[in-house]
Amino acid sequence: MKTSLSAIQWMAFIIAGSIVAPIAIADIYHLNPIETTGMVQRTMFVLGISSLLQALIGHRMPINEGPAGLWWGVFTIYAGLSTTLFSSKIETLQALEGAMIISGLVFFLLSLFKLIEKLAQLFTPVVNGIYLLLLIIQLSGSFMKGMMGLGGGINQIDLKVALFSIVMVALTFYLSRHRIRWVSQYSILVSLAAGWILYTLLGLGEGLHSYKGPAFALPEIFSFGKPVFDSGLMVTSVFITFLLITNMLASIRVTGQVLKEKGNVEGEMRYRASGFTAGVNQILGGVFSAIGSVPISGAAGFIATTGITKLLPFVISSLLIIAASLLPGAMSFFASLPAPVGYAVTFVIFANMIGIAFSEFDRESDKNRTRLVIGISLLAGVGSMFVPGEAFRDVPPALVSLLNNGLILGTMIAVVTDQFTMGRMKLKNKA
Secondary structure, X not given: OHHHHHHHHHHHHHHHHXXXXXXXXXXXXXXXXXXHHHHHHHHHHHHXXXXXXXXXXXXXXXXXXXXXXXXXXXXXXXXXXXXXXXXXXXXXXXXXXHHHHHHHHHHHHHXXXXXXXXXXXXXXXXHHXXXXXXXXXXXXXXXXXXXXXXXXXXXXXXXHHHHHHHHHHHHHHHHHOOXXXXXXXXXXXXXXXXXXXXXXXXXXXXXXXXXXXXXXXXXXXXXXXXXOOXXXXXXXXXXXXXXXXXXXXXXXXXXXXXXXXXXXXXXXXXXXXXXXXXXXXXXHHHHOOOOOEEEOOHHHHHHHHHOOOOHHHHHHHHHHHXXXXXXXXXXXXXXOOOHHHHHHXXXXXXXXXXXXXXXXXXXXXXXXXXXXXXXHHHHHHHHHHOOOHHHHOOXXXXXXXXXXXXXXXXXXXXXXXXXXXXHHHXXXXXX
16 A cells, blocks of 8 residues: 555656646647647656666666656757758657657667766766756746746736645645654645645636547557658757766766665666666657656655655556556546646755755865855856847757756856866875
8 A cells, every 4th residue: 555655656746747848849849639649648658668667777766757858958949940950840850759769879879888987977966966956946937937827828927826836835845744654755645636626626727638539549659750860960969968968867866865865775876777778768759759758856856755765666656657658538637737736746845855955065075165166057057047048049959958058057067167176176185
């Protein structure tokens, strides 16, 4: 019973955090309702398979796979360039299928030559902490907008929804810190269910989406047609792969640290195995015309909030997601989850991650050097988040993925600054 509830809670958390991306991308490419449902189905199927593969043969930790924000950004950028570079939006999607397959092959090569393990050495505690802070800052805007009822064509704050979201945040915080262990352990599941029911009863939004279609459907392979291997997008995909590795390593490091503190991780981090598995997952994204996945750092916050550290519930949740993805009606049901409910509950998880970030900083012995690295990285990373996307109109797409992504830019600057300052200290000590 305990394992089943934990698995359902993992499943609810994963779907709540992943359902938005395929819907948003389908909207950008003007897909019809049937195509949108297929996009959601295929994406969730790939995420379920990807999470299961990583849990069993990859890093072997309870870290859920989610639609990579980097791929989301690339999909968005190329949607605007489709009429210039390709004959249609469908051809653009075919080229993106090819890009994800190329990314998977690059993952294989980097893992084969053990380069991922070398890159992992660059992720020191201060770099991990900066990555978490930048991730939370980058997502904070989406959280606040969603909790105020903005989005989906709505540009004005809904005070009723905002008040409801505040109540939901308070309720989730209360439940996650409840003295009764089972209440705190399943606080996310209870909050999502209670919030969904309350949101519907108060009439704050639409009810369940009506679904008319087959009860069972297998995900379609190359739904948009055979992949197109465009030279420009291939270069972009190689660059994106290195950035995805940054995300993957940070998520593994941070979640591994949380599990270690909970006394539930043994042995060394399996970076190479994770890299090979990530390659398979990227190829799956291309083959099933979905969105490339990446291990999500939010898993660390989920584990810290619920205390669920065992791998079995996570494996079961991955199997449940795969099963649900084969039932279009179930996908339509999950897509009905009100955005304010999902954002309010997830807000608490990411708030806990701020504490994890500062715990990482506390592991550094040289505080002055650490503060310098933090200052430079946050200033650059957060600053780039305020640069409007239009400013990068004439910049090559590969560079846009870096310069217009404060999370990745700030993290890479953190790595460079951290290594540079450590190198100077070693030279100074030798002298």
